[in-house]
Amino acid sequence: MIGIGDIFNLQLAYDVLRVSTPLVLLALGALITDKAGVLNIALEGLLVFGAFAAVLGTGLSGNLVVGVLSAVVASGLLSLMFAASALYLRGNLFIVGLATNAFAAAVTTYAAWLISGREGSLRFPAAPTLPRIHVPVVEDVAALAWLSGHTVIDYLAWVTTAVVAYLLFRTRFGLRLRAVGEDASAARAAGINVLRIQYTAVLFSGILAGLAGSQLSLTLGAFVQNMSGGRGWIGLVASIVGAGSAWGSAAAAVLFGLAEGVANSLQITAQRLPTQLLFALPYLLTLIALVFYSASRRRRGSVADT
Amino acid sequence: MSTGSPSGPQSRRAPVRALNRLAEGLSLLVTILVAVGAGVLVIFLTSEDPGASLRSFFLGPFSNRFFFGNMLQAAAPLLFTGLGLVIAFRAGAVNLGAEGQVYIGGLAGSAVLLYAPIESPVMLVVAAVAAAVAGGAIAGLAGWLRTRFGATEVISSFLIGAIAIQLFDYVLRTYLVDPGAGFPATRSFAPEFTLTRLMSPSSFNASFFIGLGAAVLVYLLLFRTAFGYELRMTGANRRFARFAGMPVKRLFVVAMALSGAFAGLAAILELSGVHGRLLTGFSPDLGWNGITVALIARLHPLGVIPAALLYGYLHTGANTAGLFSDVSPRIASIIMSLIFYLITAQAIYAWIRHGILERRRLTPPGTTLDLPTADRGAEAGG
Numbered sequence: 001m002i003g004i005g006d007i008f009n010l011q012l013a014y015d016v017l018r019v020s021t022p023l024v025l026l027a028l029g030a031l032i033t034d035k036a037g038v039l040n041i042a043l044e045g046l047l048v049f050g051a052f053a054a055v056l057g058t059g060l061s062g063n064l065v066v067g068v069l070s071a072v073v074a075s076g077l078l079s080l081m082f083a084a085s086a087l088y089l090r091g092n093l094f095i096v097g098l099a100t101n102a103f104a105a106a107v108t109t110y111a112a113w114l115i116s117g118r119e120g121s122l123r124f125p126a127a128p129t130l131p132r133i134h135v136p137v138v139e140d141v142a143a144l145a146w147l148s149g150h151t152v153i154d155y156l157a158w159v160t161t162a163v164v165a166y167l168l169f170r171t172r173f174g175l176r177l178r179a180v181g182e183d184a185s186a187a188r189a190a191g192i193n194v195l196r197i198q199y200t201a202v203l204f205s206g207i208l209a210g211l212a213g214s215q216l217s218l219t220l221g222a223f224v225q226n227m228s229g230g231r232g233w234i235g236l237v238a239s240i241v242g243a244g245s246a247w248g249s250a251a252a253a254v255l256f257g258l259a260e261g262v263a264n265s266l267q268i269t270a271q272r273l274p275t276q277l278l279f280a281l282p283y284l285l286t287l288i289a290l291v292f293y294s295a296s297r298r299r300r301g302s303v304a305d306t
Numbered sequence: 307m308s309t310g311s312p313s314g315p316q317s318r319r320a321p322v323r324a325l326n327r328l329a330e331g332l333s334l335l336v337t338i339l340v341a342v343g344a345g346v347l348v349i350f351l352t353s354e355d356p357g358a359s360l361r362s363f364f365l366g367p368f369s370n371r372f373f374f375g376n377m378l379q380a381a382a383p384l385l386f387t388g389l390g391l392v393i394a395f396r397a398g399a400v401n402l403g404a405e406g407q408v409y410i411g412g413l414a415g416s417a418v419l420l421y422a423p424i425e426s427p428v429m430l431v432v433a434a435v436a437a438a439v440a441g442g443a444i445a446g447l448a449g450w451l452r453t454r455f456g457a458t459e460v461i462s463s464f465l466i467g468a469i470a471i472q473l474f475d476y477v478l479r480t481y482l483v484d485p486g487a488g489f490p491a492t493r494s495f496a497p498e499f500t501l502t503r504l505m506s507p508s509s510f511n512a513s514f515f516i517g518l519g520a521a522v523l524v525y526l527l528l529f530r531t532a533f534g535y536e537l538r539m540t541g542a543n544r545r546f547a548r549f550a551g552m553p554v555k556r557l558f559v560v561a562m563a564l565s566g567a568f569a570g571l572a573a574i575l576e577l578s579g580v581h582g583r584l585l586t587g588f589s590p591d592l593g594w595n596g597i598t599v600a601l602i603a604r605l606h607p608l609g610v611i612p613a614a615l616l617y618g619y620l621h622t623g624a625n626t627a628g629l630f631s632d633v634s635p636r637i638a639s640i641i642m643s644l645i646f647y648l649i650t651a652q653a654i655y656a657w658i659r660h661g662i663l664e665r666r667r668l669t670p671p672g673t674t675l676d677l678p679t680a681d682r683g684a685e686a687g688g
Binding site for chain 2 (some may be wrong): 105230277284287
């Protein structure tokens with residue numbers, strides 16, 4: 001028998017904080033683009049690109065900072081390609097988003113094969129992995145120790161949440177960005193450069209996805225095909241369920257992180273749990289959250305009958 | 307050309323329409339050429355002997371019966387997923403879960419074939435129905451979640467598809483797997499349940515011709531029946547369709563379910579025609595590439611045929627290049643993803659239409675490609 005305490009303990013709190021990081025960063029990226037009126041289907045591909053570039057950059061230079069920067073630049077460039085296809089070439093937003101995901105999967109697999117001869121993965125044995133930061137006092141207090149021992153990107157995710165909350169709701173830029181999302185033609189009439197705002201928003205989401213990708217691959221020390229595991233989509237739903245607020249989106253992301261954490265610890269405690277359930281659980285929870293959120297919005301009458 | 311015509315707007319319309327068609331054809335050509343050109347560039351930059359690599363890429367599919375048959379066969383399942391996505395997009399439904407619908411359809415159909423009480427080809431029809439029902443059910447579910455709760459099908463269909471793939475993998479590995487296979491696969495289907503190879507040694511079989519028939523049927527359904535008219539109206543102008551008394555919600559769900567059913571059919575024909583058993587990862591992105599095929603076809607059921615053949619050509623070309631030169635077969639995925647990027651670009655169309663064909667700027671009429679826009683998705687999703 002597995003007791004509830006075997007699953008819900010401080011180790012779980014530590015794990016949840018860790019696995020939530022990419023989801024939080026992606027949800028924030030989705031939130032910013034959504035506020036600018038761009039539904040960001042491309043996050044999954046941006047994440048994959050970042051994860052790959054992080055391993056490549058770190059492996060070639062032996063330097064983690066270079067690795068993270070490569071990820072941010074690679075995902076940022078790909079996000080601009082996504083934005084240009086939708087905004088400049090006027091492609092359908094959903095389709096160019098899917099194209100970005102397909103492109104990232106194809107290019108990373110091809111490049112991994114060119115570099116290492118293996119299609120599925122990329123790994124440099126000598127490359128460093130992201131170090132864990134031990135917070136001096138916190139790590140000695142039993143009830144708080146789960147807050148210590150995370151990577152710099154883990155902590156950065158929470159700083160970013162505060163920054164995004166401030167940026168969106170307390171600055172002139174945020175006001176303009178939200179105006180573009182509310183009504184692009186009204187914003188244009190008010191003299192706002194709609195396209196520049198939208199490009200900036202998408203680029204921001206690309207940078208955050210690059211950080212998320214670095215977190216994924218640089219803690220593992222390798223890039224593995226499909227390592228994104230649908231996190232782009234889950235982050236997208238987190239931003240929807242987060243009801244348009246940065247802290248709400250981050251909280252929703254942690255909720256999905258909790259599902260992943262619980263599934264992980266079930267995997268350890270109950271050996272015979274099928275791994276497929278482990279992979280399906282976050283999707284299932286995300287789906288349920290999406291449906292509940294949509295239903296409650298519709299009940300409140302804020303969405304026109306579709 | 308639109309100024310000097312003395313005979314009034316009636317006769318002016320025809321050349322304008324012809325120009326639109328021409329511009330659309332040219333923009334499709336530009337899209338494909340740019341994507342293939344990028345693929346050529348990648349080969350040039352990465353291959354030791356680019357000439358030989360390009361030769362096997364472009365000519366390989368025609369070099370013998372084996373590759374030529376495989377090229378046609380690679381197109382066959384995409385006829386089905388492509389047709390399904392044409393139906394969904396025409397109804398304004400964005401089905402992003404076709405990959406999962408393929409797997410769940412393949413699972414249901416294969417289960418029928420593995421546990422069939424009689425070894426008669428009739429069971430193949432039963433399996434096809436089971437596959438269509440399974441694929442249709444999970445696609446229809448996403449449609450229903452949209453009409454009932456307002457949860458956007460753009461995301462829910464993907465999530466349900468992702469869950470379905472895990473479910474497929476679990477059932478295959480836990481209940482259906484043949485331990486002697488050496489990898490996650492079932493035992494072979496009975497010989498009665500496999501489609502005859504028509505161009506040995508390639509895997510070409512009757513599923514290609516069934517796909518051609520299906521394209522004609524979908525064409526008739528969409529353009530020659532009242533149901534098809536209502537379905538297209540639901541996609542083209544939802545509000546009009548509703549005011550005209552059409553059951554738009556039901557049509558939306560039915561269109562999603564139909565597209566899932568076609569994904570299921572693609573799976574069972576691929577399994578019984580090519581593999582002869584159920585195995586892990588049997589779909590070479592049939593669901594995702596079906597979207598590209600539907601878009602290359604400009605959402606026309608008969609256009610799906612050349613679009614699927616184009617994919618078959620690129621896919622087989624990449625495979626021959628992979629076999630006979632130092633290029634990865636993955637090059638096909640890169641080219642397909644670039645087509646995906648450009649295929650809906652209205653700017654390319656507008657440039658050709660007004661920049662090249664008419665040499666002046668007009669208000670862009672847009673292409674005939676009428677996809678659901680982001681606004682609608684955002685509204686439905688939050």
